[in-house]
Amino acid sequence: MSVATRGWPSLEEVAGEIRSIVSDGSAVGCMAHKDADADSLGSALGFALSLREMGKRAHVIVPEPLPLLLSYLPGFDTLETGQPAVDTLFTFDCATLERFGEARPYVEGANRVVSIDHHASNTGFGTINLVDPDASATGQVVFRLLREIGAPITPAVANNLYAALFTDTGGFRHENTTEGALRLGAELVALGADPAFVALRSYKWRSIPRVRLEGLAIAGLQAECGGRLVWSQITQAMLEEAGADMQESEGVIDTLQSIDTMKIAILFKESEPASTKISVRSRDPYNATDVCTPFGGGGHQRAAGAELHEPLLSARPKVLDVARRMIESSAPRS
Ligand SMILES: [Mn+2]
Numbered sequence: 001m002s003v004a005t006r007g008w009p010s011l012e013e014v015a016g017e018i019r020s021i022v023s024d025g026s027a028v029g030c031m032a033h034k035d036a037d038a039d040s041l042g043s044a045l046g047f048a049l050s051l052r053e054m055g056k057r058a059h060v061i062v063p064e065p066l067p068l069l070l071s072y073l074p075g076f077d078t079l080e081t082g083q084p085a086v087d088t089l090f091t092f093d094c095a096t097l098e099r100f101g102e103a104r105p106y107v108e109g110a111n112r113v114v115s116i117d118h119h120a121s122n123t124g125f126g127t128i129n130l131v132d133p134d135a136s137a138t139g140q141v142v143f144r145l146l147r148e149i150g151a152p153i154t155p156a157v158a159n160n161l162y163a164a165l166f167t168d169t170g171g172f173r174h175e176n177t178t179e180g181a182l183r184l185g186a187e188l189v190a191l192g193a194d195p196a197f198v199a200l201r202s203y204k205w206r207s208i209p210r211v212r213l214e215g216l217a218i219a220g221l222q223a224e225c226g227g228r229l230v231w232s233q234i235t236q237a238m239l240e241e242a243g244a245d246m247q248e249s250e251g252v253i254d255t256l257q258s259i260d261t262m263k264i265a266i267l268f269k270e271s272e273p274a275s276t277k278i279s280v281r282s283r284d285p286y287n288a289t290d291v292c293t294p295f296g297g298g299g300h301q302r303a304a305g306a307e308l309h310e311p312l313l314s315a316r317p318k319v320l321d322v323a324r325r326m327i328e329s330s331a332p333r334s
Pocket of ligand 1: 032039093118137138168
């Protein structure tokens with residue numbers, strides 16, 4: 001990232017200021033987003049563990065609830081859900097202030113915010129913004145930053161950054177699996193990351209309730225527009241039947257996404273009686289964020305999400321209407 005991309009300051013431009021934050025005696029916070037994934041939390045933990053190696057006090061903070069599926073990440077046992085007093089707050093993989101949920105006032109009230117991200121939709125809410133929309137994962141941006149400021153990359157740091165990179169590329173399967181991503185993967189393995197362990201815990205370590213829940217969701221699969229629009233849902237009743245937690249619905253969207261005719265896949269999650277979350281995936285020529293932005297959400301071209309503050313039964317037709325109109329209006333030539 002030697003050249004500033006799309007108006008964001010370059011790594012070299014912000015590295016000096018970040019280096020001086022890291023070398024002064026103050027405490028920093030490293031914050032992941034709500035419902036943290038391995039890119040957000042692995043980046044926060046990897047960065048914090050490297051800083052701690054240098055004697056820096058670094059809190060790793062995640063909005064509640066704790067993302068227990070990520071308990072395999074080194075340093076997970078040091079996670080905090082509170083709001084510790086810090087001089088500077090680093091945020092990871094967060095494009096908007098909405099991503100912090102109920103911790104948003106804590107972020108807005110911070111003395112200084114350093115936002116490290118790879119979403120093209122980043123709103124620039126940080127005091128310092130290190131955003132590279134061409135990076136495959138925020139973990140890749142963190143790796144370059146640590147290198148630039150001369151911070152150590154221990155095996156624990158490498159495992160966190162490898163988990164970030166590996167999962168944000170869908171296990172090196174998505175379109176963001178670039179030469180740079182694969183080279184970084186190899187470099188992190190050379191530094192002590194364990195690819196078999198990360199793969200095991202990311203994709204081959206599912207509880208029985210989680211597999212049962214996926215079965216229920218797949219049994220409820222709906223297909224429209226000649227199979228181009230596919231969707232399903234996770235209700236509170238389904239969670240109860242499977243004995244699962246909503247966090248364990250992760251992965252269902254991947255199965256919807258694997259359908260051969262799929263152009264837009266949507267999973268509706270009844271997170272609360274009056275709150276519905278959606279996960280969206282797409283293939284060309286459709287952009288997944290176009291389904292989510294009308295509802296205040298966002299994400300990447302191929303993977304996006306939103307949270308609607310209304311019950312599943314009223315949220316669902318509104319979202320489906322947007323998706324149907326996208327498919328019908330652009331009716332791709334077959
Ligand atoms: Mn990411």
